[in-house]
Amino acid sequence: MDPTDIRVPDYFHKVVDCQWACPSHTPVPEYIRLIAAGRYTDAYMVNWASNVFPGILGRTCDRPCEPACRRGRVEKEPVAICRLKRVAADNKGEIKRLLPAIPARKNGKRVALLGAGPASLTVARDLMPLGYHCVLYDGDGRAGGMIRSQIPKFRLPEAVIDEEVGYITDMGVELRLGRRVDSLKAVLAEGYDAVFVGTGAPRGRDLDIPGRKEAAANIHIGIDWLSSVSFGHIDKIGRRVIVLGGGNTAMDCCRSSKRLGGEQVTVVVRSGFDEMKASPWEKEDAMHEGIPILNYLVPREFVLRDGRLAGMRFEKVAAHYDGTGRRSLVATGEPDLLLDCDDVLVAVGQENAFPWIERDIGLDFDKWGMPKVDPRTMQSTLPKVFFGGDAAFGPKNIIWAVAHGHEAAVSIDKLLSGEQVKDRPPPLVNLVSQKMGIHEWSYDNDVSLDLRYKVPHAEQAVALKNIKVEVELGFDRKLGYLEAERCLNCDVQTVFAAPLCIECDACVDICPMDCITFTGNGGENELRPRLKVPANNPSQDLYVSAALKTGRVMVKDEDVCLHCGLCAERCPTGAWDMQKFLLEMTQAGPACRSR
Numbered sequence: 001m002d003p004t005d006i007r008v009p010d011y012f013h014k015v016v017d018c019q020w021a022c023p024s025h026t027p028v029p030e031y032i033r034l035i036a037a038g039r040y041t042d043a044y045m046v047n048w049a050s051n052v053f054p055g056i057l058g059r060t061c062d063r064p065c066e067p068a069c070r071r072g073r074v075e076k077e078p079v080a081i082c083r084l085k086r087v088a089a090d091n092k093g094e095i096k097r098l099l100p101a102i103p104a105r106k107n108g109k110r111v112a113l114l115g116a117g118p119a120s121l122t123v124a125r126d127l128m129p130l131g132y133h134c135v136l137y138d139g140d141g142r143a144g145g146m147i148r149s150q151i152p153k154f155r156l157p158e159a160v161i162d163e164e165v166g167y168i169t170d171m172g173v174e175l176r177l178g179r180r181v182d183s184l185k186a187v188l189a190e191g192y193d194a195v196f197v198g199t200g201a202p203r204g205r206d207l208d209i210p211g212r213k214e215a216a217a218n219i220h221i222g223i224d225w226l227s228s229v230s231f232g233h234i235d236k237i238g239r240r241v242i243v244l245g246g247g248n249t250a251m252d253c254c255r256s257s258k259r260l261g262g263e264q265v266t267v268v269v270r271s272g273f274d275e276m277k278a279s280p281w282e283k284e285d286a287m288h289e290g291i292p293i294l295n296y297l298v299p300r301e302f303v304l305r306d307g308r309l310a311g312m313r314f315e316k317v318a319a320h321y322d323g324t325g326r327r328s329l330v331a332t333g334e335p336d337l338l339l340d341c342d343d344v345l346v347a348v349g350q351e352n353a354f355p356w357i358e359r360d361i362g363l364d365f366d367k368w369g370m371p372k373v374d375p376r377t378m379q380s381t382l383p384k385v386f387f388g389g390d391a392a393f394g395p396k397n398i399i400w401a402v403a404h405g406h407e408a409a410v411s412i413d414k415l416l417s418g419e420q421v422k423d424r425p426p427p428l429v430n431l432v433s434q435k436m437g438i439h440e441w442s443y444d445n446d447v448s449l450d451l452r453y454k455v456p457h458a459e460q461a462v463a464l465k466n467i468k469v470e471v472e473l474g475f476d477r478k479l480g481y482l483e484a485e486r487c488l489n490c491d492v493q494t495v496f497a498a499p500l501c502i503e504c505d506a507c508v509d510i511c512p513m514d515c516i517t518f519t520g521n522g523g524e525n526e527l528r529p530r531l532k533v534p535a536n537n538p539s540q541d542l543y544v545s546a547a548l549k550t551g552r553v554m555v556k557d558e559d560v561c562l563h564c565g566l567c568a569e570r571c572p573t574g575a576w577d578m579q580k581f582l583l584e585m586t587q588a589g590p591a592c593r594s595r
Contacts, residue, residue: 001524001553003546006495009429011541012581015558016491018081021068023403025427025585026050028065028081029491033443035087036484038477043088045098050585051085052122052168052402053147055160058086059472060151062248062279062397070488073560077452079486080475087480089160095167100129102171107131109416112192113173114181117145118398119198119389121168122405123412126588128171130413135192136173139180140231143169146200146390147398149227150249152256153468184357184385194384194412197371198401201350201390207244211302215309215344219302222253222347229256229467238342240264242312244299245347246276251283253345254291259467266339267293268312270329272319285471289464297337298329302344311340350395370394377421378408386411406587413588423594425586434492434578441578443489445565447512453483489563491581496554498545500575503552507567507576508532515557516567521547531555 006012014020018028026047034043047054061082069078109132113120116138124134142148144165147156169175181187187195204221206212212219218238222245228234241262243254246269257265267286269276273295276283287293297314304310314337317329352370357363364372364381371380371387378386388404390396411421434441456473463469475483508516517531524542528535535542540559547553568576586592 001521001527001542001544003498003553004541004543006431006493006543009427009583012431012491012493013427013429013583014541015493015561016581016583017068017070018065018079018490019583021064022051023064023400024051024406025403025583026065027491027582027584029487029489030582031088032079032081032084032484032487033489035084036444036481036487038481040088040091041093041095041098044092044095047085047088048095048167051399052125052405053118053164053398054085055089055164056147056156057398058082058084058089058474059156059160060147061085061399064399070490070562071486074447074488074562075449075451080452080455080483083455083472083475084480084484086474087477087484090474091477091480099167099171102128103131105131106133109133109193110135110191111412112137112187112190112195114184114187114195114197115145115199115389115391116140116143116177117198117200117389117401118147119391119401119405119408120145120196121165122402123196123198123388123409124171124173125168126406126409127412128168128173130589132412132416134173135176136169137176137179137181137187139178141178143175143177145198149230150223150252151230152226152252153230154255154259154463154466154471155252157468157470182356184363185361188361188385192384193416194386196408196412197385197387197391198389198405199391201352201395203351203353204249204346205349205351207299207346207348209299209301211304211309214304214307215302218309218342219344219346222249222345223350225345226252226256229260234260236261238262240341241266241343241345242339242341243267243345243347245269245349246271246278246293247347247349248278248282249350250345250347251278251286253347254286255289256467257343257345258289258291259464262343265291266341267291268297268299268314268339269293269295270298270317272296289460294337296329300336303338309341309344311338312344313338350390352391352394374422376407376424377411378404379411379415379421383421384415406585409588410586410592413592417593419594425592427586428582428584428591430582431493431495431579432582434580441492441565443492443578443580444485445489445492445563445578447488447562447564448485450482450486452486453479455479492563492565492578493581494543494556494561494563494565494567495577495579496543496545496556497575497577498548498554500573501545501548501554502573502575503548503550504572506570506572510566510570512564512566513560513562515560517555518548518552519555520551521553527555531557533557533560535559
């Protein structure tokens with residue numbers, strides 16, 4: 001193998017697994033160290049720079065970072081990255097003085113943002129400090145989009161939404177709220193220099209089975225029902241409730257029902273429990289509140305008695321897999337299951353609806369009715385129209401919407417500065433030694449065996465009586481510190497200098513993970529199995545040195561390294577060093593333009 005070029009930005013970025021997995025590439029270990037140091041405001045601003053909504057995401061993020069966490073390879077549970085984000089938000093000081101200044105004189109460019117959800121708000125956050133005039137449209141009377149309308153208040157209090165959305169709208173964004181956009185052609189006719197569409201996936205899928213029309217009064221589309229609850233239009237539900245679907249929306253529906261009078265709330269899913277799209281912690285929270293989840297049941301009909309919904313009939317199925325591993329659901333032949341109910345919430349998926357986008361304006365759609373969007377630039381086939389969030393590629397989550405917003409803002413800024421949109425800016429990368437003495441580092445490199453700390457919850461008897469009582473109370477400062485100490489500082493990299501190495505093998509002897517090997521070089525497929533411990537995860541690179549004096553090379557498996565620094569402490573010549581890697585994505589502004 002060729003020697004590893006650690007100057008390539010993605011090399012160490014991929015080693016910081018949590019940051020690599022985060023769509024907006026938040027520097028996770030950096031803000032966790034700040035929390036451990038009690039610097040909550042600084043930790044908040046590190047988050048705000050990349051993911052825009054730390055307090056919101058600290059309660060609601062889908063947490064793609066946590067399955068990637070290196071701590072999960074040492075013991076069962078990863079670091080509670082999401083909840084630590086909330087620790088920074090809950091304990092920060094006043095931050096308005098730290099927000100970017102808004103120029104008094106605009107740059108003459110006007111940008112329309114359709115939909116006031118997280119994607120559009122991110123675009124506004126990035127473009128307003130550059131002098132753009134941003135106009136935000138939404139059919140609802142308050143900004144926030146699905147953050148405000150579809151996430152129950154027992155998960156996300158209104159005050160947190162108001163605060164973090166307000167940081168952006170207070171930048172001087174022109175708000176046209178309570179005004180539904182019925183024509184993209186009409187918006188374009190207003191002469192905007194660019195238009196960003198962040199309207200989400202506003203339509204819930206229905207279930208067309210016998211009895212649907214006759215029982216319509218007691219059958220509700222999940223996302224519409226959640227929105228009505230959020231805005232106070234609905235404040236009760238029947239005693240017996242069936243929720244159809246296995247995603248996070250279904251979990252929000254069943255838990256909300258429990259708080260609005262549902263005494264017997266049941267979730268019914270056509271797939272297996274492990275195949276449900278809901279996050280594991282969402283399923284756990286629902287079951288903890290006494291809500292059963294029934295799997296492998298396919299809806300057959302809505303049952304009526306005396307002209308009113310009385311129950312649902314389900315067919316029992318089992319999963320069968322063919323030789324290619326493809327799954328199909330096959331009827332078991334057992335008698336159908338009849339469940340009594342007073343109301344049904346249908347949460348079997350969401351889809352996009354673009355009846356307001358005319359098909360004769362140069363914007364192309366695919367066979368599924370989705371706009372054709374460049375996944376890197378977020379640009380549509382109509383050059384000055386961009387998409388992001390659920391409106392671009394279908395339902396995902398808030399952190400993906402934020403990532404789309406950042407990329408779209410870069411594209412808009414480059415387009416309106418006369419540059420090629422596809423010419424994407426590189427990230428800022430820094431690599432700095434953490435050496436304070438011969439064997440002392442400027443970070444805590446002790447690897448503890450602490451198990452993940454449990455977040456406190458409100459008393460269930462209280463939480464289930466009021467839909468606005470927040471269930472998770474969050475870590476206090478003490479628990480936040482203890483959980484932060486579980487972080488393995490994956491961004492502090494082991495950097496090897498081959499010319500200093502005397503091949504004494506001291507680093508090999510002391511490494512607790514046996515991830516360092518001195519051996520003859522070879523091809524990657526041949527080299528991986530003959531290391532001291534075979535490197536079986538090809539998604540993580542091997543760190544390979546230049547040839548040493550004996551002709552051997554140093555090979556380190558990045559997958560299992562704990563970044564404990566023992567190799568650097570033990571090395572008698574300083575061939576190993578611990579160097580902090582910092583990567584910041586380049587956002588809209590002068591740094592994203594060609595030099």
